[in-house]
Amino acid sequence: MTRLAEYITAAFILSLRAQHPDELPQTWEDLSAIVNARVGYGVEQSPLRAGVELAREWGLAEIYEDQYAGDSLDFRSLHKTDYIIKVQSSVLDQAFRGGYGWLQRVFSNPAFWIDLDRQVDGLSAKAIQDSEAPASDxxxxxxxxxxxxxxxxxxxxxxxxxxxxxxxxxxxxxxxxxxxxxxxxxxxxxxxxxxxxxxxxxxxxxxxxxxxxxxxxxxxxxxxxxxxxxxxxxxxx
Incomplete structure (x- = not known):
C-alpha cells in the first residue's frame, strides 16, 4: 500500500531538483514555500515532516535538531545522480513522469486531503511523539x-x-x-x-x-x- 507521505516526498523532491545546492531550504517554512511556489500547494509541518522522514529513510534527507536553533534540514543528497535508481517508489516514478501537473491533480483531488487528514496522525506519530501537537494538527x-x-x-x-x-x-x-x-x-x-x-x-x-x-x-x-x-x-x- 502506498504511503501518503510518498506524495509529499515526491512534491518536495521534484521542487528541489532545480535548486542550486547553496539554495536548498534548511527550515520547514522555506521548504513549504518552495513546494507552494512550484506545485501550487503549501504543506503544513506535520505532513511535511512525514515526507521528510520518508526521504530520510531513502537516504535523501537529514534532520538535525537543536534546542535553540530548532530543526535544520539537509537535502544535499538529492543532487546525487543515482538516488532515483536506488529508491523504489511508484509515486516518485509517476511524479517524475508527470511533473508538477501530475502532482497538482493529486493535490486538487479532495479524496487525497480527506485520506491525509485521516492518516496524518499515523504518518507523523514518530515526529510528534512526547511533544505537544502543533495548533495546525x-x-x-x-x-x-x-x-x-x-x-x-x-x-x-x-x-x-x-x-x-x-x-x-x-x-x-x-x-x-x-x-x-x-x-x-x-x-x-x-x-x-x-x-x-x-x-x-x-x-x-x-x-x-x-x-x-x-x-x-x-x-x-x-x-x-x-x-x-x-x-x-x-x-x-
Missing part, C-alpha cells in the same frame, strides 16, 4: 447548520472562479484554486477535519482571492466566506 468540527452555510458559500465562490477565463497571470492558477476550493468543500461536508488540511485547501485559496480581487465581487465573496470560516474555527483574532 487540531481537529475542527462543524455543526449541521454550519456545514450547510459553509457549503453554500463555498459553492458561490467556486461558481465565481469557474466563470472566469483566467485567474491572475498564471493560466494554470484557476484550476489549482478550483481544486483547493472543491477539496475544502468536500472536507467541510465531512463535518470534522484537521485544521492544517483546511489551511492548505480552502483557507489558502480564499486568502489569495480576497487579496487579489479585493475590489471585485469575487473578492468580496471570498473575503466574506473567509471571515465566517476563521471565526467558526477560532482564528479570527
Amino acid at each position: 487540531r481537529v475542527v468540527t462543524f455543526s449541521d447548520n454550519q456545514v450547510d452555510d459553509l457549503e453554500r458559500q463555498t459553492t458561490e465562490v467556486i461558481d465565481a472562479v469557474a466563470g472566469r477565463n483566467q485567474i491572475g497571470d498564471d493560466p494554470g492558477l484557476r484550476e489549482i484554486l478550483l481544486g483547493q476550493l472543491r477539496a475544502g468543500r468536500e472536507l467541510i461536508r465531512v463535518g470534522s477535519v484537521k485544521l492544517f488540511v483546511l489551511q492548505v485547501t480552502l483557507i489558502d485559496a480564499l486568502s489569495y482571492l480576497s487579496r487579489r480581487y479585493e475590489k471585485e465581487a469575487i473578492g468580496a465573496l471570498a473575503s466574506a466566506l473567509l471571515s465566517v470560516l476563521l471565526k467558526q474555527i477560532g482564528l479570527d483574532n
